[in-house]
Structure formats: structure tokens, C-alpha cells
Amino acid sequence: MVRVLRRQVRGRTIVRSRLIRDDVVKNRSRSAFLRGIRRAEIRDVYRRAKNAVFDMKEYTLVVQPGMTGSFHVTDASTPVVLSDYPVLTMALDDGRRLTYRDVRRLGRIYLLRPDEWQSFSARIGPEPLDPALTAETFGAVLRRSRQAIKKVIMDQRRLAGVGNIYANEALFVSGIDPSRPADSLTASDCRRLLAAIQDILRAAVAAEGTTIRDYRTASGKPGGFQTQLFVYGREGEPCRNCGTPLAATHTIDARTTVFCYRCQR
Numbered sequence: 399m400v401r402v403l404r405r406q407v408r409g410r411t412i413v414r415s416r417l418i419r420d421d422v423v424k425n426r427s428r429s430a431f432l433r434g435i436r437r438a439e440i441r442d443v444y445r446r447a448k449n450a451v452f453d454m455k456e457y458t459l460v461v462q463p464g465m466t467g468s469f470h471v472t473d474a475s476t477p478v479v480l481s482d483y484p485v486l487t488m489a490l491d492d493g494r495r496l497t498y499r500d501v502r503r504l505g506r507i508y509l510l511r512p513d514e515w516q517s518f519s520a521r522i523g524p525e526p527l528d529p530a531l532t533a534e535t536f537g538a539v540l541r542r543s544r545q546a547i548k549k550v551i552m553d554q555r556r557l558a559g560v561g562n563i564y565a566n567e568a569l570f571v572s573g574i575d576p577s578r579p580a581d582s583l584t585a586s587d588c589r590r591l592l593a594a595i596q597d598i599l600r601a602a603v604a605a606e607g608t609t610i611r612d613y614r615t616a617s618g619k620p621g622g623f624q625t626q627l628f629v630y631g632r633e634g635e636p637c638r639n640c641g642t643p644l645a646a647t648h649t650i651d652a653r654t655t656v657f658c659y660r661c662q663r
């Protein structure tokens with residue numbers, strides 16, 4: 399999402415904006431929010447954890463699209479259609495318009511001053527795709543917790559960006575029981591798990607994400623990674639590795655965990 403967005407809006411200035419659903423903005427009043435992004439230049443767009451981050455000099459605009467949010471760039475003359483669930487529209491200085499849509503409004507928007515952005519980002523764990531994250535550092539993070547490994551890798555304060563789908567997949571690929579206490583993983587388990595998380599995230603980003611229900615890419619199409627899933631959504635179907643019917647449980651974190659009894663001992 400961010401990769402496409404960066405190409406489309408970097409260097410543009412917001413000339414006019416409209417906040418159609420203000421409950422999505424979490425830390426500013428409607429008027430303070432609109433004032434803050436007025437005439438702002440989008441210097442860069444990048445991803446941090448599950449957030450699209452717009453660097454706008456005076457402020458950082460953080461959009462957490464959740465499960466159903468998406469960005470669309472169109473000609474400014476294209477009418478805004480309310481049945482498309484628009485939340486925020488921003489007219490750009492090149493005659494186009496950036497719209498943030500959110501079907502179920504599970505997303506969140508924050509407008510942060512530099513110091514607020516610093517502390518926001520500091521509360522999030524390391525990026526799994528950051529080359530600076532070694533298996534040793536990752537292992538040290540895991541050893542600090544006795545919680546189920548699945549819960550720990552999904553805890554955004556410990557590791558950024560891994561949600562339920564990719565946690566299920568990475569634990570399967572690395573052959574690790576999702577309920578195992580994090581501090582029981584060996585150095586080799588940690589290496590395998592980090593490598594699996596990185597592989598899965600890279601493949602999912604390359605496929606423009608996973609669409610289970612409503613998620614759409616920046617070009618309006620569903621993502622492509624759902625066809626490559628090993629376990630998520632495949633309860634009762636044969637394990638792609640050994641043929642054993644996959645099991646599901648909700649006892650680890652109240653979310654669906656699908657796994658193979660044989661491959662993830």
C-alpha cells in the first residue's frame with residue numbers, strides 16, 4: 399500500500415482537505431486536524447509497523463488502516479461517492495486527490511508533532527525486515543517472556559507488524575508449536591522463526607497483502623497472498639507438508655490459531 403502511495407504523492411502539497419468521518423482521528427479535534435495538514439507538503443511516505451506514515455515537516459500524519467482501510471489517488475474532478483466509505487479526502491497541488499477510505503472504520507488516524515511521533519514510534523518494537531535486527535536480538539526479546547510464542551510475536555511493543563495471519567504462517571513454516579512459552583525457544587528456533595517471519599512478510603508484501611474480506615490494494619484490487627497461505631483459514635484441510643488435517647484453537651489469544659499437530663510439535 400505504502401509502496402504505491404509513495405510513488406503517487408511524495409513531494410505533493412495538500413491544498414484542501416475534507417474530513418468526512420471525524421471519529422477516525424484519534425488525537426486532535428476536527429478543526430485542529432484540518433488546520434495541521436493545511437498547505438502541508440508530503441515530504442515522504444513510509445511504513446512503520448502497521449502504519450502508513452506521512453512526513454509533513456511540521457507534523458507527522460499516521461494512518462493505521464486496520465483491516466479495511468485503503469488509499470486511492472484519483473483526479474480531483476472524480477466525484478466523492480459516499481457509498482465508497484470515504485473518511486478523509488485531500489486535494490493535491492497537481493490536480494489529483496488522495497482519499498482514505500475505510501469500510502468498517504477500524505482504522506485510526508493520528509496527527510503528531512515531532513516529539514509525539516518519536517514517542518509513538520518508540521513504543522513499537524523493532525521492524526522484522528530491518529537488516530539491523532539479528533536473530534540474537536530477536537531471541538533476547540523472546541526470552542523476556544513466558545507467554546505463548548504466538549502472543550509474543552504479535553505484541554507490537556516487542557515486534558512490529560506481525561498480525562494474526564502472518565503469525566500463524568510463520569509458526570507453521572518454522573515448525574514451532576504456537577502455544578510454546580517464548581522463553582523455551584532455542585537459539586536455532588529463534589533463527590528459524592525470524593527467517594520465517596521475514597520470508598512470509600516479504601512474500602505477502604510482494605503479493606500486495608492478504609484479502610480475507612474487505613481489504614483492497616491501492617489499485618482497488620484484492621491482495622494476492624491468500625492463495626499462498628499454509629494454515630490460516632485452512633482448519634480441517636490437509637497440512638501442505640504432511641497431509642494431517644490441520645487443527646484450530648482459540649485458547650492461545652482468543653484469535654483463531656490454525657496449526658499442524660505433527661509439523662509443529
Ligand SMILES: [Zn+2]
Nearest residue numbers: 637640658661
Ligand atoms: Zn503437517
